[in-house]
Amino acid sequence: MRILLWHVHGSWTTAFVQGPHEYLVPVLPGRPADGRGRARTWDWPPSVREVSPGAVRRAFDAGEIDVVVLQRPHEVDLVEEWTGRRVGLDVPAVYLEHSTPAGPAAETRHPVADLDVVRSGHVPIVHVTAFNALMWDTGRAQTYVIDHGVPDPGVLATGERPHLALVVNEPVRRWRVAGTDVLLRIARDVPMEVYGMGTEALAPHLAAQSDVGAASAERLYDHPQSVLHERLAGARAYLHPFRWTSLGLSLLEAMAVGLPVLALPVTAAHEAVPPHAGFLSANPAELVAVALRWLADPGEAAAIGKAARDHVLTRYPLDRFLDRWNDLLHRDVTPC
Missing domain, CATH: 3.40.50.2000 (Glycogen Phosphorylase B;)
Incomplete structure (x- = not known):
């Protein structure tokens, strides 16, 4: 056709x-x-x-x-x-x-x-x-x-950087929909890497609210998707703080890369992230606690990341x- x-x-x-x-x-x-x-x-x-x-x-x-x-x-x-x-x-x-x-x-x-x-x-x-x-x-x-x-990007996750990563476009304009306030709450305690269009507007917010000194906002949207996947794969885990989205493909792609994921229990997230593949919570403090545990235990993070990859390629082939x-x-x- x-x-x-x-x-x-x-x-x-x-x-x-x-x-x-x-x-x-x-x-x-x-x-x-x-x-x-x-x-x-x-x-x-x-x-x-x-x-x-x-x-x-x-x-x-x-x-x-x-x-x-x-x-x-x-x-x-x-x-x-x-x-x-x-x-x-x-x-x-x-x-x-x-x-x-x-x-x-x-x-x-x-x-x-x-x-x-x-x-x-x-x-x-x-x-x-x-x-x-x-x-x-x-x-x-x-x-x-x-x-x-979800096209299979291959097993890319290395998790060598003890950071959370996430992809969000225009996080300041889409503040509550994108869960930008949740992102900033978690960034106070957890090292964070943020990628996407319009993230330059988020940079001062991250710098002001991060006590860990490792938060950053980077614009990789003008690079091939494979470059973004490789960047994400070096982080320890992935954060998806969106309150109201259909089902972010960036979340599914992070799982396919092999990252464990944290997300809010909204819309279709419960189908995409079963308990063995990540962690869902409406409480940012609980998300912080799990993120810090994964950052301190790369073995656990890698095991959950493998389960996330297996699940997403089976559920969304x-x-x-x-x-x-x-x-x-x-x-x-x-x-x-």
Whole structure:
């Protein structure tokens, strides 16, 4: 199949494009959000091809696009603006929801739930976790859950640095959602390495609140994903302080690297982190206590990290993820 999708979520797309299809990714001058093109920090195969809006229209005119994977509400209008086609009516489409509701947790209506093509079942909605499917109000839409798939990075964990590591983008702007206050509470007692976009804004907060003198914020987002994985692998354990997120792929990737993980017991974390693979607690003091124990006992940390890796590759295997998507695209997306 030839699949049109925008580059919205780099880690998710990295898994998705490992399938057997050809993937057309819009690109615009300056690579803004509606035209980022191919990723430059993730490893995407040659089957991912950049296309301009004009090339997208020509591909539609030639009947060369089989389905559109939508990920943001306004992409419905972008498809019509660029091609003159209506998703679900002139071209098969599916809507992928990455996130938890941003409004009231149990009462937020999904922004595409009331589109005629969604209400009629022509454009199904796919959630990346069962928790998301439970929390979003999608009305009469046909809905599916396809869990994440995690490409195996290999056994990388060394744990030579007695630090916690974490990846978070824009931690100051996303303060409570990202659990930045929890991060800073733990950083008062535990050496911390923070990676991601916008972490430079966090650096003064870390410096002011850390009593251990080893907290740091580093921007590795412009390096290949493999470089970030190697950096994480040298830390003793991984912290995921997010209060309200679908299921952070950075958490699953850290587990695949072989790190033991600490997280809050929210959203889908209990599925991703069973007791033998890490530690969940809503009490930052308990997270600190376990982190300090792991930092003092690299053997225990390594054993739990191995269990975390085994679990995530069994619970979120890439081949099952790709098979589920292939089944959906071939059997459950309404032809036009």
